[in-house]
Amino acid sequence: MAIASPVLHECSECPIRHRAVCARCEPVELDALSRIKFYKTYAAGQTIAIRGEPLETVASIVRGTATLTRSIEDGRTQLVGLLLPSDFIGRPGRSEAQYDVTAVTELTLCCFHRKPFEELLEAMPHVRERLLEMALDELDAARDWMLLLGRKTARERIASLLALIVKRSIRPDGGIMGDKGRVELPITRETMANYLGLTIETVSRQLTRLRKDGIIQLEGKRTILIPDFGALLAETGDDDDGGMIF
Amino acid sequence: MAIASPVLHECSECPIRHRAVCARCEPVELDALSRIKFYKTYAAGQTIAIRGEPLETVASIVRGTATLTRSIEDGRTQLVGLLLPSDFIGRPGRSEAQYDVTAVTELTLCCFHRKPFEELLEAMPHVRERLLEMALDELDAARDWMLLLGRKTARERIASLLALIVKRSIRPDGGIMGDKGRVELPITRETMANYLGLTIETVSRQLTRLRKDGIIQLEGKRTILIPDFGALLAETGDDDDGGMIF
């Protein structure tokens, strides 16, 4: 099923070149980074880091999806971040993982050992600048998510998540989302539940309710058709449409 | 009631000098910042910024408390950040407020016009570095909050908030929290509810339940006694004690 992943060597051919931490690098900076980078691949479901354990590596996601989770011993789990290609794993200046990091799909990382990366960082204002920008974007996303978790109903949460996935699946290069409104869910019901602060049963029930109300159509378990994106947005509980135009 | 706030001029005497964005500045950098800074004071309850409206100023909180909130038209409101002295308001590179910002107490800000601040930023790696650090800290806090909002019970949320306030009221200079376990709540029940994703009624009920269970004692409406901090922590639902030692 999985297409053999081509081994990358040249940053210039890297699919996340213009969105990752290295987005603004000058050729000379890119060279320096390139010299200490190494690629690593994980299978779907594999654990990449565990909260509290040492993590001597930082990385950019090149291909695939990963999740950041926080959980309590009794099993309650909350997804606190969804990592897509170009997102960054790890925090400069910290040698312990703050979250559990798990590969959702097969995953390719562009890794750096923390120490040398931090040393290079000193001399690379463009990386720090981009890192700040990315951190602030993630902060905004986390805060939007706080509104969802604190105040939205189950139906609104599901609609919000679907809307988010649609928006993201368009962005990368503009074309993936061929048939208008067909979305491939990259995550299981359980992951959705952990993202939304719900149970899988509630996720399932709300999806069927949205289907019965004609907002979405289910094609198999993992594909969703959205005939009218505006109608979906109207269910999210958000006042604005997030600046999207259709 | 409020003691007349002394007008500050010298950064060297600033109470947040070593924690704010300017924490790592060299004297020369501090000078440059100092030249464009100006102070501004708000009364408790005043609006500082409104989501979606232009905000041509960034600022550090010098004194007082402010909140960041997100809300939906129907009135549902979620607090997404609690801003204490040394915290930063505004985002370089963005001219529109992303959140509603409100003064909770009387508030003093150390302000900069956005444009000149951004221009200075180019030449001040120490400010950018600190800004990144602060953004990452806030991101961690936001994600911890996501776990609380998504997965904790009302009782655990209240306990977590009280524990947080205790921890924060110690940090600044080590001594404020005189009588062991006496905490002055800086916020109303409504603010607590908006922080915790609950209603004021539930907040009230859980506080009385915690009182009846001997975890806390209420002294008036705004002062809480915590005879056994460990017992409170045990109610938060967190596995670890956040690294605090008593």
Place this chain on the structure above:
DNA sequence: CGGGGTATTGACCCAAGTCAATATCTGTGG
């Protein structure tokens, strides 16, 4: 002493959780 904001408490309700049965999908080996 009275009035407006703030907080508590009670009675009732409902959205979402829990528990449990069943269905569907995916991959594996015969």
Place this chain on the structure above:
DNA sequence: CCACAGATATTGACTTGGGTCAATACCCCG
């Protein structure tokens, strides 16, 4: 190609934590 097993998902019946609505209580301040 089928049968089977283990994930994953749906659906139903029932319970419950927290919301809603409403009545007091408290508290500061003029």
